[in-house]
Amino acid sequence: MNIVMDTPQVTLRVYPEKKMVYHEMHKFAFGESFQDLLIKGAEAFEKYGCTKWLSDDRGNSATRPEDVEWAQAVWEPRILRAGWKYWAIVMPEKVIGQMSMKRLAARYNQMGVTVEAFSDPQKAMAWIERQ
Numbered sequence: 001m002n003i004v005m006d007t008p009q010v011t012l013r014v015y016p017e018k019k020m021v022y023h024e025m026h027k028f029a030f031g032e033s034f035q036d037l038l039i040k041g042a043e044a045f046e047k048y049g050c051t052k053w054l055s056d057d058r059g060n061s062a063t064r065p066e067d068v069e070w071a072q073a074v075w076e077p078r079i080l081r082a083g084w085k086y087w088a089i090v091m092p093e094k095v096i097g098q099m100s101m102k103r104l105a106a107r108y109n110q111m112g113v114t115v116e117a118f119s120d121p122q123k124a125m126a127w128i129e130r131q
Contacts, residue, residue, distance in 0.1 A: 005040050009033045014044040018129060020052040021045050025060035025092075034067050038075040046082045052128050053079075055101075056090040056121050062100035080111065086131040087115045088124040 005012035009029040013022045021041045029037060041053070063071075087108060091098050105115040114131065118124040 002044075004044050005037065007033060010037045012037055012041055012044070014048055014050070016048040016050075018052065019048065019050045020054060020128060021050055022054040022056070022125075024056040025058070027059050028061045030064050030067055034063070035070060035074075038071060042075060042078050042082065045079060045084070049083070051083050051085040052088075052131060053084060053086070054088045054090075054124055054128050056124070057092045057097065057101060058090055058121075060092045060097050061094050062092075062096040063104070068100075068104075080113075084108075084113055086128055087113050088128040089115065089117045090121045090124050091117050091119060 001013055001015050003011065003013055009025065009027055010033065011024045011026070014020070015022065021044050023037055023041060044050070045053070087105070089101055089105060091101055101117070105117060109115045116127055118127070
């Protein structure tokens with residue numbers, strides 16, 4: 001396991017042996033900190049030939065529309081080209097954040113990514129390790 005990024009908002013790790021990127025939101029990330037997380041995550045994903053992403057978003061809220069637009073225009077094509085197949089989401093504690101993540105989960109599921117939502121990070125890790 002390598003720590004790629006560690007800020008007050010987020011921690012980003014890569015598990016090369018598991019072909020997985022794992023981020024943990026400590027508090028709401030938006031704008032530059034949100035974009036940095038996704039860019040650094042995509043770089044690690046490509047470098048280590050990952051297929052899995054675990055998002056621990058318990059500390060996050062609803063993603064801002066401009067961040068969703070950026071992610072869909074910039075990050076999404078890149079991560080899909082890199083071979084993203086599995087996404088485990090530990091859902092935000094805030095209901096508004098859960099609604100936002102459910103929309104994103106449905107979008108990526110339609111694009112062929114297998115998505116599962118969890119409330120417990122250990123269960124999310126156990127599921128994604130089996131993929």
